[in-house]
Amino acid sequence: METGMDEPAIDLTPLQNDIARKVGICIIRLQQYEQGVKRLISTQEIGGSATTIRDNLAKRRREFADKTLGQVKNTLVSGFLNNAQDDDEADNWGVDATEPLFRMTFHAPLSGQELQDTKDRLDSFVALRNELVHHFTERFNLQSYEDCQNALRYLDTTHAAIDKQHQELRGWVETANRATKAIRELMQAPGFDDLLVFGIVDGQPHDWPKTVVVQYLKKIEQDFAVDGWTCLAEAIKTFQENWPEHTPKKYGCSSWRHLIHESRLFELQRRREHGSETGQIWFRSKPE
Numbered sequence: 001m002e003t004g005m006d007e008p009a010i011d012l013t014p015l016q017n018d019i020a021r022k023v024g025i026c027i028i029r030l031q032q033y034e035q036g037v038k039r040l041i042s043t044q045e046i047g048g049s050a051t052t053i054r055d056n057l058a059k060r061r062r063e064f065a066d067k068t069l070g071q072v073k074n075t076l077v078s079g080f081l082n083n084a085q086d087d088d089e090a091d092n093w094g095v096d097a098t099e100p101l102f103r104m105t106f107h108a109p110l111s112g113q114e115l116q117d118t119k120d121r122l123d124s125f126v127a128l129r130n131e132l133v134h135h136f137t138e139r140f141n142l143q144s145y146e147d148c149q150n151a152l153r154y155l156d157t158t159h160a161a162i163d164k165q166h167q168e169l170r171g172w173v174e175t176a177n178r179a180t181k182a183i184r185e186l187m188q189a190p191g192f193d194d195l196l197v198f199g200i201v202d203g204q205p206h207d208w209p210k211t212v213v214v215q216y217l218k219k220i221e222q223d224f225a226v227d228g229w230t231c232l233a234e235a236i237k238t239f240q241e242n243w244p245e246h247t248p249k250k251y252g253c254s255s256w257r258h259l260i261h262e263s264r265l266f267e268l269q270r271r272r273e274h275g276s277e278t279g280q281i282w283f284r285s286k287p288e
Contacts (some may be wrong), residue, residue, distance in 0.1 A: 010145050012142070012143065012145060012148055015145070015148040015149070015152070016142055016148065018152060019142065019148060019151050019152060019155065022152065022155040022156070022159065023132070023136065023155060025159065026132060026155060026158050026159055026162060027132070027133065029159070029162045029163070029166070030069075030129050030132070030133075030162060032166075033069075033162065033165055033166055033169060034069045034072065036166075036169050036173065037069070037072050037073070037076055037169065038061075038064045038065065038067070038072055040076070040080060040169070040172060040173060040176055041064060041072060041075050041076055041079060041080055042057070042060045042061045042063075042064050043057070043060075043176070043180070044079055044080050044105060044106060044107070044176065045060070045079075045103070045104070045105045046103070046104045046105075046183070047101065047102065047103035047104065048101060048102075048103075049101050049102075069126055069129055070126045073122045073123075073125075073126055076122070077115070077118070077119050077122065079107070080107055080108060080172065080176075081107070081108060081109065081110050081115060081118060081172075082107065082109060082110070082115060083107040083109040102196050104183055106176065106179035106180075106183075108172055108175045108176075125161065125165050128158060128161060132158060136151075139151075139154075140154070190202075197212065197245070198211065198212050198213070198246070198250060198251070199211040199212045199213075199215075200250075200251065206251065206252075206262075206263075208262070208263040208264065208265055209265065211251065211263075212246065213246050213250075213251060213259065214263055214265060216239065216243060216246065217235065217260070217266070217283075218285060220234075220235045220238050221283075221284065221285060223238075224238070225284070228284050229269065229282040229283070229284045230282060230283055230284065231280055231281075231282055232256060232257065232260070232280070232281040232282060232283055233280060233281070235256070235283075236256055257281055260283050264286075265285060265286060266283045266284060266285055266286060267283065267284050267285075267286055268281060268282070268283050269281070269282045269283070269284075270282075
């Protein structure tokens with residue numbers, strides 16, 4: 001006859017409650033991290049006109065609102081942590097614009113190996129997040145005392161990993177905040193309006209290809225050129241009707257012909273009509 005008695009079952013409720021609490025903390029911290037990354041990358045690029053910039057920023061935030069951590073991680077690596085620029089996007093910037101535009105981006109670029117290490121670390125972090133959110137109860141049998149203990153150790157390790165990523169994110173946010181502060185100071189500085197509206201800095205030599213007047217001259221070429229040449233008188237009329245604030249004097253020149261010559265970006269040609277003593281000035285962009 002057996003005289004022994006079965007050992008009393010272990011009450012797993014306290015362990016299960018502790019597991020539930022730690023899972024909740026980890027998920028909240030993951031959500032906070034994901035929201036922080038979305039805020040960072042949504043403001044990493046700022047652009048538009050005085051009337052559209054707020055709407056553009058709101059639109060960019062909406063674009064990232066429903067993306068997964070894996071998706072925003074890719075944008076973080078390819079954008080904020082890498083200073084490569086999308087040439088196609090840059091070429092199309094401001095096409096058909098009817099008012100002055102500006103665009104600012106800021107980055108915290110990493111070196112090749114450092115960037116790869118960071119990408120690998122973020123890939124592992126996304127995998128950790130997916131494991132916790134989607135496979136935790138598959139991995140641990142919470143009706144088993146041993147699995148409950150293993151789950152608690154796993155959650156402690158996971159929480160530490162999440163905290164480490166938060167620390168890294170704080171560093172990136174501080175970098176972004178410094179850039180934002182510098183942008184704000186720039187926008188409040190004397191002469192910023194000239195930089196924004198005309199693309200010039202008072203007292204500095206003009207970077208002619210980046211000046212707004214040259215951009216408008218090239219747009220006029222596209223609209224009015226005949227056999228590759230554009231009548232300067234037609235261009236002047238277009239400026240007076242559409243962008244009267246852009247004058248040769250604003251760019252330190254005595255005349256439109258002087259401005260075009262100083263830019264060194266265009267060829268000039270005088271054409272004399274039959275019976276005319278003065279003729280007309282025509283211009284075209286120099287071959288690149």
